[in-house]
Every structure is written in structure tokens, then in C-alpha cells.
Amino acid sequence: MTGIGARHDDGPPGDRAVLAAAGIEKTYRRGVWPARRRVRVLRGVDLALAPGEVVGLVGENGSGKSTLMKVLVGALSADAGTVTRSGRLGYCPQEPVVYERLTCDEHFELFGHAYGLTDQAQRRARRELYEELGFERYAATRSDRLSGGTLSKLNLGLALLADPEVLLLDEPYAGFDFDTYLKFWELVGERRRAGRSVLIISHFVTDEERFDRIIELRDGRAVPR
Numbered sequence: 001m002t003g004i005g006a007r008h009d010d011g012p013p014g015d016r017a018v019l020a021a022a023g024i025e026k027t028y029r030r031g032v033w034p035a036r037r038r039v040r041v042l043r044g045v046d047l048a049l050a051p052g053e054v055v056g057l058v059g060e061n062g063s064g065k066s067t068l069m070k071v072l073v074g075a076l077s078a079d080a081g082t083v084t085r086s087g088r089l090g091y092c093p094q095e096p097v098v099y100e101r102l103t104c105d106e107h108f109e110l111f112g113h114a115y116g117l118t119d120q121a122q123r124r125a126r127r128e129l130y131e132e133l134g135f136e137r138y139a140a141t142r143s144d145r146l147s148g149g150t151l152s153k154l155n156l157g158l159a160l161l162a163d164p165e166v167l168l169l170d171e172p173y174a175g176f177d178f179d180t181y182l183k184f185w186e187l188v189g190e191r192r193r194a195g196r197s198v199l200i201i202s203h204f205v206t207d208e209e210r211f212d213r214i215i216e217l218r219d220g221r222a223v224p225r
């Protein structure tokens with residue numbers, strides 16, 4: 001792999017980790033008694049992200065990638081294991097979580113407020129994101145009137161707004177056209193050079209060259225690839 005900048009060839013991040021998970025287990029319970037069954041998805045996942053690393057999280061459909069990411073951000077509780085984070089966290093879920101009646105601008109204002117950004121900082125970051133991802137013309141459009149691709153840009157933009165130290169992206173480019181897909185990787189490269197860490201769920205073999213490291217979820221465990 002060539003990655004998109006300097007590589008980390010010095011093994012697992014260990015003490016330098018900005019995000020570390022140890023022994024994560026998760027079982028879902030489905031159905032109602034007597035047809036109740038358990039789906040054991042994560043069986044002891046260990047994972048660590050160092051500053052400035054861009055790591056791919058891969059695995060077949062249903063292997064538990066989204067489940068793991070939800071546990072890492074704290075949106076879902078694990079049955080066992082620990083997650084340690086340092087710094088600000090940005091999360092781009094697979095399904096955009098937006099308010100249908102709010103415009104793109106209003107989303108940035110709301111999230112900027114939630115992140116504790118000053119108005120000035122929020123406006124500056126918003127302007128840059130509109131430009132980088134090319135959706136400024138939708139600034140005043142309500143989110144329920146956006147196309148799927150533009151909605152994905154808003155979803156990603158909101159995760160990037162506060163320039164988080166750790167960025168977790170669940171298939172962030174669903175619906176992106178090719179130009180936007182390339183811009184997305186430029187944007188990841190910039191974050192990386194700034195020492196930010198990024199974990200990306202990916203299904204594309206073509207992405208593999210862009211990661212510093214790839215972790216595969218297999219049989220409920222994380223294995224290096």
C-alpha cells in the first residue's frame with residue numbers, strides 16, 4: 001500500500017493511540033420468545049488508531065463494521081470491552097442523521113453551536129467545506145429536498161465541521177460522483193497531514209491503496225490485512 005502520505009510502519013499504535021478499543025463484544029437479540037435468537041457479532045475486537053493514520057475497516061456484509069463503529073463513538077453500548085478516546089470525535093453515520101426541515105446552513109449553525117464553535121469559526125469552516133465538497137449552491141436548501149449525494153456531503157461536512165482529532169466515517173461517499181470522491185480523498189489527505197486520524201468503512205478494493213493500514217473484521221474479530 002502506498003497510502004496518501006507518510007506511512008506508519010512501526011506496528012500497532014500502542015501508547016500513542018488517540019482511539020483504542022479492547023475486547024469489544026456485542027450480541028444482538030432478535031425476535032420474541034419462543035423464537036428469540038442471538039446474533040453474536042463482535043467477539044473480542046481490539047483496535048487502535050495513532051495520530052495521523054488513515055485506516056480502512058473492511059469485511060463482508062454483516063460482519064459488524066457499522067456495529068463496531070457505533071460502539072467506538074458511544075452510540076451503542078458493548079456487552080464487554082473498553083473504548084478509550086482522546087480529543088474531539090467526528091462521526092459520519094451510514095444513514096445521515098439530519099433534520100428534514102432545516103437547510104444546510106442551519107445544520108452547520110446547529111452543529112457548530114453543539115460543538116461550541118464561535119460563529120466566526122463555524123462560518124469559516126462551513127465556507128471551506130462547501131467549497132471543498134462543492135455544494136454551496138444548496139446552502140439554503142432544506143435537507144429533505146437534497147439529492148442523495150448532496151445529503152452525503154452534508155453528512156460528511158457536519159462530521160468535519162469542528163476539525164476533530166479522530167474521524168470515523170461509515171461508507172462516507174455513498175452517492176458521490178467521481179470528482180467528489182476524489183475531492184473526498186484530498187480532504188482526507190489534508191486532515192492526515194494535520195495529524196488527524198481517520199477510520200473509514202470501505203467496500204471498494206480500489207480504496208485499498210489509499211489507506212495506511214487495513215483492518216478486516218472476520219468472525220467477530222479485527223485482523224490486520
Ligand SMILES: Nc1ncnc2c1ncn2[C@@H]1O[C@H](COP(=O)(O)OP(=O)(O)OP(=O)(O)O)[C@@H](O)[C@H]1O
Nearest residue numbers: 028029030039041060061062063064065066067068
Ligand atoms: N439493531 C440490530 N438488531 C439486531 N441485529 C442487528 C442490528 N443491527 C445489526 N444487526 C445484525 O448484526 C450483524 C452486523 O451488522 P452491521 O450492520 O454491523 O454489519 P456491516 O459489516 O456494517 O454490514 P454492511 O457491510 O452490510 O454495511 C448483521 O447480521 C445485522 O443483521
